[in-house]
Amino acid sequence: MKEIVIILAEIVNQIHDILVDTFGLTMSDKELHFWVIGVIGMATFFVVYFFFKLLENMRWSTTIFSFIYTFTIMIVIVFTIELQQAITNRGNMEFADAVMGLWGFIVMFFIYAVIALIIYLFVKFYKNRRR
Structure with a gap:
């Protein structure tokens, strides 16, 4: 880093x-x-x-905008933490740490997206079935 x-x-x-x-x-x-x-x-x-x-x-534009904004903030936070580690000598300043931190967010967001999609499809299927 x-x-x-x-x-x-x-x-x-x-x-x-x-x-x-x-x-x-x-x-x-x-x-x-x-x-x-x-x-x-x-x-x-x-x-x-x-x-x-x-x-x-696009249909999911608010979700996409929210993801982009949050991802941008996460990049700033991750690199701030890495720079803080370099300045204070507490931990190692490594690019791989920053990448893994961002992957953590992406994986957790993907899990959220899958759960939200399942709930959305379930509600849509249930509403169509009631008609």
């Missing part, structure tokens, strides 16, 4: 150097963060907006 953070930091540093060398930008870190994060944020917004517009017409 520590190696991944170092690699990501190196990638960010390379991008910073490319921006400075290519465009001759002489911005402070705050100004650079303003523009880079602003552009990344807007690009992400448009991709997410398009994806969510496609999803909103």
